[in-house]
Amino acid sequence: MDLPALILMLVGLGVFSSFLAPFVESQGDVIPGQESLSPPSPPPPPPSPPSPSRPPRRLPSPPPPPPYTPPALRPSQSPRSSGPSPAPEPTLSPASWPAKQELNLGKKIGLMFAGIVVILQVCVVAFLVIKRRQLLKNHGRY
16 A cells, blocks of 8 residues: 555544544433433422411420540559550541442543544654654655
8 A cells, every 4th residue: 555545544534533533422312321211200299288287296305415424544554555545447448439430332432532543643653753764864865
């Protein structure tokens, strides 16, 4: 295959894929997903009419908290050796974080096209660098 035709084909493919990516991403609503398979929820029921007047119910008040009593220290033990220290509060490790949501199909395809475009651009830049070196070497032969 002729070299300019190859370059033209690669550039055309890159431009085509960059224009196609937004259209593919917008097609995610056309394919029924798990969310669209469930029927829509019924509308909430209308508010009930006010009932005849009743005396308002009074909730019993909560009991008062017990008085604070400081814990008594034993004279035979020092504060340092009073037993095991309380364990620190557990922190969430990265493994126990909630799982991230998966990308939908349109976003996956869009990211795939973006990756292809980046790869093609790197190939074109590498090709141009190689051709520049070849031209600089052969410049004296013309």
